Amino acid sequence: MKRPEIDRSTGRSVVTEAPHREVPAGRRAPAEAPPRRPVRRGRGRILLWLVGLAVLFVTLFPVLFMLRIALTAPANYQEMPVNWLGAPYLESMRTVLSGGFPRYLLNSFAIALLTTVLVVLSGALAGHALARVRSQRKDHFLFFVLSTRMGPAVVYALPIFLMATQLRLVDTYFGIVVVYIFYSLAFAIWMLYGFFLDIPKEIEEAGLVEGLTEFGVFRRLSMPMILPGLIATATLVFIFTWNEFFYAFVLTREVAKTYPTDIPSYFGAFRVEWGQMFSASVLGVLPPVIFGILVRKWLARGLSGGTVG
Numbered sequence: 001m002k003r004p005e006i007d008r009s010t011g012r013s014v015v016t017e018a019p020h021r022e023v024p025a026g027r028r029a030p031a032e033a034p035p036r037r038p039v040r041r042g043r044g045r046i047l048l049w050l051v052g053l054a055v056l057f058v059t060l061f062p063v064l065f066m067l068r069i070a071l072t073a074p075a076n077y078q079e080m081p082v083n084w085l086g087a088p089y090l091e092s093m094r095t096v097l098s099g100g101f102p103r104y105l106l107n108s109f110a111i112a113l114l115t116t117v118l119v120v121l122s123g124a125l126a127g128h129a130l131a132r133v134r135s136q137r138k139d140h141f142l143f144f145v146l147s148t149r150m151g152p153a154v155v156y157a158l159p160i161f162l163m164a165t166q167l168r169l170v171d172t173y174f175g176i177v178v179v180y181i182f183y184s185l186a187f188a189i190w191m192l193y194g195f196f197l198d199i200p201k202e203i204e205e206a207g208l209v210e211g212l213t214e215f216g217v218f219r220r221l222s223m224p225m226i227l228p229g230l231i232a233t234a235t236l237v238f239i240f241t242w243n244e245f246f247y248a249f250v251l252t253r254e255v256a257k258t259y260p261t262d263i264p265s266y267f268g269a270f271r272v273e274w275g276q277m278f279s280a281s282v283l284g285v286l287p288p289v290i291f292g293i294l295v296r297k298w299l300a301r302g303l304s305g306g307t308v309g
Contacts, residue, residue, distance in 0.1 A: 063285065070278035077274050092275030101262055101280055108258040109287060111173065112241040115180040120234045122181070123188030128218055130189070131196035132204075142193070148186045153246045161250055171253040179247050184237045191236075195229035196222060231298040239288050259284045 069077065071088040130138060160179060161170070169175030199222055207217040223230070245260040252261060259280065266277035292299065 063282075066278045067282050070275055070282050072275065074275055089275070092273075093279045096276050096279045096283065101259065101283070104257050104259045104262045105283060105287075107173075107256060108242055108260070108284075111177055111180065111256070111258060112238050114173075115177055115184065115241045116234050116238045118177070119181055119184045119188045119237050120192075120230060122185060123192045123233065124223065124230065125218075126185075126189045127192030127194075128196045128222055130193050131199075132201075142190070145186045145189055148182070153183075157246065157250050160247070164251055170251055171255050171257075173256050176248060176251050176256050176258075179251060180241050180244065183244070183247065184240055187240075188233050188237055191233045192226070192229060195226040199225055228298045231295050235292060235295055235299050238291065242284075242288050 065082065068082055068084060070092055071090065072082075072086070073089040073091075076083070076086070130142065164170050164175050164179075167175075169178070203221060203225075204217045207221045208214075212220065243260060244258075248258045249261045252258065263277060263280060263284075266273040266280070
């Protein structure tokens with residue numbers, strides 16, 4: 001065995017052979033201990049996998065069950081357990097697609113997209129201003145903004161309906177978009193306000209020193225830095241608007257009707273069209289799911305607070 005020693009003449013470290021120790025007769029040399037296997041780490045990973053699979057099953061089972069019923073013949077709705085491997089029955093899906101549902105689905109997409117763009121832009125301007133303003137009344141204003149979401153939708157439904165009737169905005173795209181902006185703007189302001197607070201003020205001050213205007217700093221520096229937060233906020237606003245039922249049920253009839261308000265039409269007085277209802281529900285779930293998959297990377301970063309990179 002080698003061990004380092006210091007040469008006194010040169011002051012350098014010299015490796016020399018250590019003297020060999022003889023093992024007395026009748027004794028065995030101590031064996032090296034075998035490396036310990038990471039048993040606990042392996043068990044922890046297995047447990048995490050099992051928990052993840054359980055959560056995934058609980059989350060996806062209702063959607064898979066809905067899809068299976070949508071592809072099941074009406075005569076087999078009551079069969080339990082469900083025959084997951086049975087031949088798909090596509091007549092319910094064809095009936096839904098041949099009616100007015102595709103137009104209602106397109107209405108939902110157009111209204112949700114326009115609402116999301118306007119809400120995110122307005123919320124970004126307001127959130128940036130609130131994050132940089134120095135006022136003792138800022139907290140009071142933020143509480144006032146949040147208070148618009150404290151009451152249930154039914155509290156605002158009657159006055160909004162009366163105003164929309166007087167202004168002739170019932171069953172119009174403009175009327176429902178304005179209501180959805182009011183419904184989601186407070187949430188967007190609070191979300192983006194927190195993201196803008198994470199940006200160091202020195203960066204924006206450096207932009208002003210370089211000759212940028214206030215709006216230039218907002219557009220060229222602040223907005224790109226909170227891009228994951230913007231995408232996370234936009235995704236949530238889009239999902240909230242896409243699935244909103246109550247205001248759409250009160251304020252729309254046929255022209256601006258959205259897909260959630262069409263789902264109850266499959267309930268009859270004496271019969272429920274389960275296949276058509278679940279087919280419409282499956283088609284309504286697909287757009288937000290696809291959108292969430294496309295932006296999942298930025299959505300995860302935004303929701304976890306990793307906005308400033």
